[in-house]
Amino acid sequence: MTPPETPDEIPPHYDAAATERTLYEEWERAGVFHADAARSTRSGGDRDPFVIVIPPPNVTAALHVGHGLNSTVQDVLVRWRRMAGDEVLWVPGTDHAGIATQNVVEKLLAAEGKTRQDLGREAFVERVKSFVTETGGQILRQLRAIGASADWTRTAYTLSPELSRAVREIFVRLYDDKLIYRGHRVIHWCPRCLTSLSDEEAEHSETTGSLWHIAYPVVGDPARQIVVATTRPETMLGDVAVAVHPDDDRYRDLIGKRLLLPIANFEIPVIADSYVDRAFGTGAVKITPAHDPNDFEVGKRHALPMPVIMAPDATMADGADSAGRVPATLRGIERFAARRMMVAQLESEGRLVKVEPHQHAVRHCYRCDTVVEPRLSDQWFVKMAPLAAPALEAVKDGRIRILPERHEAVYINWLTGIRDWNISRQLWWGHRIPVWRCPDCSHEKAYRDDPTSCGQCGGTALQQDEDVLDTWFSSWLWPFSTLGWPDDTADQRAFYPTDVLVTAPEILFFWVARMIMAGLYVKKEVPFHTVYLHGTVRDMQHRKMSKSLGNGIDPLQVVDEFGADALRFTLMQGMGLGVDVMLDPADLEKSFAPGRNFATKLWNIGRFLLMQVGAEPVRAFESIPETALTNADRWILNRLSTAIAECDVALGPARTAGPWSEGLRVAGMRLDAHAETARRFVWNELADWYVEAAKSRLLGSGDDREVARAILVHVFDQGLRLLHPIMPFVTESLWRRLPTFEAGTFLARANWPTPAPALSGGERFDLIREAIGTVRQLRADYSIPPGQKIVAHVVSPDATAKARAALLFHEAALIARMARCELLSTPAPGGAAAHALLSHGLELVLPLAGVVDLQKEITRLGAEHVALSKQLDALRGRLSNEKFTGKAPPELVEAERTKEREWTARRDQMQSKLHDLGAA
């Protein structure tokens, strides 16, 4: 699709909407994002593989700006490596998200007045499936809108048949290795979702509650009682003891005595256990083994009964081992209502000693925010210690680095104290636990394929476990299950291990750490060498963006209004390593102006180029002899090389051979630095200086015009390449309009630039820039109207200065245009004039009769003189200090000496100037 428009028909503002969709479709059609396993060096190919697996969003999710940030980071890396010549694979996909998705569908059912139980398990699962098929995966389509260059032919889903097989395979392996077991213990239970949760899924939040002090009378000694302090009085019906510290003198004589549990009127013993914190509350703790994990441990140590006193929905009810504990008046009452009733009863019975406000952390369900109820039950667990040890080692020895570095400490801390992982969920949506039990012989076993008869007794009445697996039990296989594991596939050989894992720090434990464990357990190799944890998008009050707060930003709306490139550039520019990105949801215009403005600027540079350079062929950059290059050419080419080198440092290295060395461990991944460097080059160097300098050359003819055209195209082309990973659409659409464009090629597949050796002479253009800047400043200082032409007399006090002055006259036309100032070699006439010193002793004198008055000029120069003198004095002080010259590195001292010479000459010059003007 060569542009039919002529340059002056290109609109002055980049129209993102008109460009992006068709461009994306073209990329996809041409297979630009497709990875070829055979080309990976691991498969005998000629390209290093570079692989990222997407953190799979929930299948029901809609794109929010957090996904936008996360995906843009990945896309920048992936596009960069693709241009750098790697065989790049970005694996996209979604997560079935057990609890979350089941909740969504249950809500839909509720609107129809139904529950999942009404439908029954099979029908419910079918219902979820069809819901997911119809509405699911929209987020993957939305990712295309922001330019994500994933290989869609490899789209994965955690509940697909292929990935389900991977889940089953690892379950069986772990089961057979005795790393999965069934445990009877207190777990976190969500009474709304009606399922157990892992430790990580039960989130803490600080709450101000109450600490109730309740008196338990001593049986047979009406004068005595023990006061216990509790934050959860409703659980007292499940109390089986009161524990005190064995060395606590207050209670020592009561150990072994019995107490009367109020309300329930049960007798319970006083026991001694050093777990009790004497300083907390009254130093006496009620022990409720079935409803508190610590009490459960105490109960086990003392062989106490463990009565459950709540139904799964957290209404009060007799449960296991609790016959008769819950009075009829409380049965069926919700736990917090029951709490109020019980507190009232205790008060009326005189058992409530006091109530004090109490700050403590209450755990909530990470999916529905319901207060979690600790509950004794049978669950499946993964034994973590054997899996954690190698995962810990991998980070410690540098095979994996975590950025920002400080998160490594968090990771190590967590893995060091890791607890077993509860993987069973009492849900219907998910991978069903592949364990069957034979009712005839009680044989229990995990099967890779559904069994028809018991392997031990041949019975055929096998029953499968009712529970499903934690969603994260499928996610932790993601880096290799998406590549075909457990089969030995070409993809797996070509693309495992992957390279960088990009995600938010919140799921370091949920997901990242477990992937490392699974990768090492199954593949004996780390799943990636770099974990990049990015910040969170927040609003102007630094609040996380969320649906409930209504402070979210819809990335698709941003794409509509400003373009995907504007969204991406703005996000990347604000992406300091691990730093949160602040955006104002109330003012999208302001938030995304930087990206939008820059996209337009780029567009206009392109527009200018196309107008001036035209469509006629340009010389190949390589064919231009160095002698044909002007100072400006040399300068911009050097700036380009610097920019390329800086971008490379900002992004890379992409990988290392072996573990990360100390020096490289924190290197690269500075996406904000990459964005800023590329922006600075294109805008502040190319557009502000080189394009301006090239204008007059383009108006001319002959060889120099051709050189200018070629350099302009080359340099802009290179700039587009540097920016393409961040702003793929506008850069691609400009790139294909360049006269050097070859049909059928894509910027997305063009070579990443490499820096060239510095050309001599580039610094001569700096003198031109200095002269222009100086005149502009004088014009502003003296408020010379822009329309008014002025002249400057160039004064060269010595031979060096004369040589430099020649340079200025050589570029006199450029200076005249950019500074609106004509250069003259004649001595300045007498009278009021503005004076400026340039480097190398050069001097400009601007006779401005009627504008400059002598006194003002003296004041201005005087102020400059004072400032310079001050700095020079400090510098001289340093240089005359023997401690400095003796201890500081010699090259620094030498540099300071050079500076001293320059400053001294400058000050002397300024002084004589002031003297000439008649200053005291």
Place this chain on the structure above:
RNA sequence: GGGCGAAUAGCUCAGCUGGUUAGAGCACCUGCCUUACACGCAGGGUGUCGGGGGUUCGAAUCCCUCUUCGCCCA
């Protein structure tokens, strides 16, 4: 309660292993429709680098301490 981090311009942040006259974007002020661009151009820094102490020839940078925020874990 334990651990980690941050504090630099009005706002959001760079400033790596100590050595430029402390920077960028946005905002702001002044002047400009200079034939690519007003989503732009030119000029302007508006700062006790959170407070105090220390190490050093030299501290925004290293150490101690205090204050204020934030995050993770129990």
